[in-house]
Amino acid sequence: MRQQRKNKPAEIPTASLEEGGSIDRILKSQNLSAKGPGEEYNFAYLDEDTKREIRRALLKAVAIPGYQVPFAGREMPMPYGWGTGGIQVSASIIGKDDVFKVIDQGSDDTTNAVSIRAFFETLTGVATTTETAEATIIQTRHRIPETPLAEGQIMVYQVPLPEAMRQLEPSEPETRSLHALFEYGLMYLKLYEDITKHKEITISYDYPVLVADRYAMSPSPIPRFDNPKLNDSKALHLFGAGRERRVYAIPPHTRVKSFDFNDHPFRVQGWENSCAICGATDSYLDEIVQDDRGGRMFVCSDSDHCQRRLRLASQPEAGPPERLASLGQEAQDRG
């Protein structure tokens, strides 16, 4: 049974680098040894006050679904644009007995996912998993897992551009007033132009949504394929934009509707192919370039989902095991 997530702050002495004075003076005064970084840093790197500040912003974000709450984002040992928003949100809510999962482009073994997971393993010692069902906190970039999320789970999204209308109106003060005045005509104007030129809405990722019939929101650059998973979800969805210093949230069971016209309703892209490894036809697929003569292979983007289907398939009563199993093995090597 999933334990209820306890979120008590850890009591590790704060030895943050930012307490003024030149770096050398700090290093000398704390004779930081060359052992692993874990000993000298706070639990999950950020000091407790910063975490409290971020949690306060998150509470406001949950209270106003879809509204971008400014927060004093800090520099992280990761470059901006590589997940600092998501990391600060995860760092401020993670507790000792959480089970943490990190995916990028849908899979746990993508380089940046590996890097972020290692960061949290060293700085929190928290249990990590590659299985969606086991995780209490899932930090993601560009995908929502195929496996349906359960009550109590928290999705943390890494967000590059939090403002859904940024490409239509570069000025931040102007977009903030459009939100305040609930004036989203500009959004429909864009969709109108899209349909006029291309006979359909051609936004393929970061497809804007209306949250709780009030705030226009960028779901982060997930494919439109994943948008429906945000609507009336059992889980809590938290969005962190580090460089732009904004957090926003979708509480459980909130109405999330993708912007569309009644006679040009939101549609999800489909594929003719199926996963070469687990045969799935309803999951988002990655295209593998095999040669320069156009040879392509399609595999599930969500590696956990793919392997879970393989495990189910390899039970006797399921479909032909050999081919699936061998394909699965090949997938392991690739991972």
Next chain:
Amino acid sequence: MYVAVKGGQKAITEAHKLLEETRRGDLSVPEISLAQIQNQMGLAVDRVQAEGSLYAPKLAALATKQAKGDLVEAIFLLRAARASLKRFGYSEPIETASMRARRRVSGTFKDIPGGQILGPTFDYTHRLLKRSLMDGGQAPPGGAPIPIAKGPGAQPGADGLGGELLGVATILEREGILETVGTAPEDGEPFDLTRQPLEVPLARPGRLQALARADEGFLLALAYSSQRGFGSVHPFVAELKLGPVELGFRAPELGMPITVGEIEVTECQTANQFKGGAGKPPMFTRGYGLTFGHNERKALSMAIVDRALRAGELGEAIKGPAQNPEFVLYHGDNVEASGFVSHIKLPHYVDFQAELSMLRAMRKKFNGSGGPPEPDDKDE
């Protein structure tokens, strides 16, 4: 009796003697050697070569040492040195396809022929200060470039250099989804900023040369602004490559090109969203960046700004400075920029005197008339 201040020359000599002392610094510290700069400060050297527009690692190292680490000064030194060199011809176009890449990544596909080769990169490192590098620390074990994803195609050789890799851009181009680029005109010499004055509008080859020599910080900011809405570039990295390429030269006597050596370059090809327009079909459009040495951030920024500057050609709305060739091309060169910005240090007391007396006269008039004119609400 007032004696005008003289001794300018003396002051300059003394100042430069002081500069030499501070450049050398504490005599108890061993002097830094060019080899150390070239090997341990390679990225600095590479930036000086790229923006100095001269492939000469040793000279770039010297310039960096002489400039006390001030790279803009070093770039200036290299540019000046370059101007003194006689030009005896143009090399053959380098074939980046045959680059023996030490690093080669693509953001567009999970696996690509020849695999994604991480190579020597800061990517995915945790930006935590490494105590091990403190004085007396031992150097970390050498790492060979491990491909993160094994795929068909060439395996990295013993010296860590990959064989010929099938370019991702080439694959997309063959599928027809990525725009093809016209081949460079066979005859005639390529446009060369150092031999012809920069004029706007400038054809793309000229723009690319200007961007290759432009200040990295400037291009970085422009690229960033274009991504954040002040422009409409949505770039995907089709391929980013780093490694040596052969340099061919067609000596008049021989009549055929011979390889005169290898140079290290960084090449970035982006595929950008384009929903069709200005008579062109929906497709991915190209952005291109190429620099001497290892200048990844510069190559990426260059590719984004190159694509942004093509907004007019592709009928896109102009929404920011990154799309304005005049703004980008006239302000990108940091040798020009640093020169003009710091020229205000030069004596200007003649002009200042003129301005001073003008202001005094205007203030007298201003105060004499009893302050600013009241609102004219008095009747006719």
Next chain:
Amino acid sequence: MPSPPKKSLPPRPAPHLSQAPENRLIEAINLEILCRENMRLQKFKTQALESPANPLAWAIAGAPDVRPSLSEAPRPAPMPALAPSEMARVVNLSKTFILHLSGPAILKALEGISLSLERGKCLALTGPSGAGKSSLLRCLHGNYLISSGEILVRDGEKTVAMSQASARDILALRLGTLSYVSQFLRVIPRVSALDVVAEPLIERGMGAPEAKRQASELLSRLHVPKRLQGLPPATFSGGERQRVNIAMGLIWPSPILLLDEPTASLDAANKKVVIDLINEAKGRGAAIIGVFHDREALSAVSDDVYKMNPKKEYGLKRSREGTGEV
């Protein structure tokens, strides 16, 4: 306390009055020009009169600048009653122009005019050109401000005093009661004659098809052929334009008709049609006042004649019964 005299306008070459678009100024020249000295003109001062001056007082005091009471809000004044047969009555009306450009000069166009318009009757205005006939019609139509005296007009159950009527009141009056056929046709270029004539009906809420049908019928009766009806009147001859003008003026059965030389530049056939139209209007009880230089038309339609002449001997001359002869 009078404020300092206004800087007079920069002396502009006084435009030759006759070039004025309307011929009203031509009429003014022939009038006796009061010499400036004996009026308190020099002492004209421009000052914003806080309380809106009574126009009547203004005419006498001669202060040219009036604080514009925008809606010229009606002020309560005792309202003399109209006799049942009367549709309108002019009471001791005078009209004076203050022309600031040349001088300034005061020009008296009308002086002490009194007459009444009876239901079903046509009153003809006679007198030499420049006697103020057009000016009187313009005052009746609200196109000219009344200097002194009053014009009372019956509008349904109410009686409207023109000197105190607001712009909106006059607009309503023109919609419901007063129709004016001026000498000049003033229309939007490129609008067809048919649309021009149908406009008064559409403006009063009639459907376009029905309005166009009636307009075409009236134009045909005035011998304006169908192929011309679709063309803008700007290209028409003087007579044709006049007939369009008349059609536009008469298509709506107004209770009061003001006609300024309706038969000028018309041939015999069309003159006869206009005379029939006027008599038909009289037949339905309309009160008509018009200027007719053409003797034959005058005698054919007018019941009374009001002689006007610049020598200020104004008076109502009874014309012999029915013949309009004087």
Next chain:
Amino acid sequence: MPKTARDNLTAPPQNGDRPLLLAEGLTHYYGTKRACRDVRFEVYPGEILGLVGESGSGKTTVLKIVSGQMAPSSGTVLYREAGGAVLDLHKLSEGRRRLLARTELGFVHQNPRDGLNMNVSAGANVADRLLSGGARLYAEVRGRARDWLERVEIATDRLDDRPGQYSGGMLQRLQIARNLVTSPRLVFLDEPTGGLDVSVQAKLLDLIRNLTGTLKLAAVLVTHDLAVARLLSQRLMVMKEGKVVEAGLTDRVLDDPQDPYTQLLVSSTLEA
């Protein structure tokens, strides 16, 4: 003509004589320069009020103030909205005022480019107010945009072109379509025929007259062209150096001007 038909046809305007807009004591300064002083007027439903004067007379400033685009240094602008409530335009919240500006009010700029979005198609420009108003059927919005292009006499095959490819006259008509699509009750027209060549001007005037007539639209029309004022407006205000020097029935003001400045203005108009 039966008596009854005549009566209802000529009944006073729908809600009697109550004005749609009342401007009171409008005074405005740009820095120390006074643009207008103590301007007062009303606008009634279905009526076109003309505002004439030479450039610099403050007429455009007054128009910007009464249309809610610019707050006056002092003075109030009251507007009776469709529901009947009387609003103080410059005390409304930003959101409420912008909503009003998109629905019940319209503003046609002298330079059409100021009133259009040049980066989207002509159809999108017309559809804009519908979309902001909550229209969510693409086909219907596009259909209404096409209808309105027809009503302002623009070839409907130009629906998807960018305004940049339109001529001056077409741009102005597009701007009119953009404003009238939500059938506003009061439109502000700033020199709508300014800068257009004569033949285009005539067509535009005829269009404005028809539209305001058929839609029973009220309008405040700013122009320096007295012929345009005579043609379009029922009532006229003459401004000079920020003050209203004369006002009244249009033909009365033009044919029997009282104020010296009006006389000068009228007499200096070139007669074609």
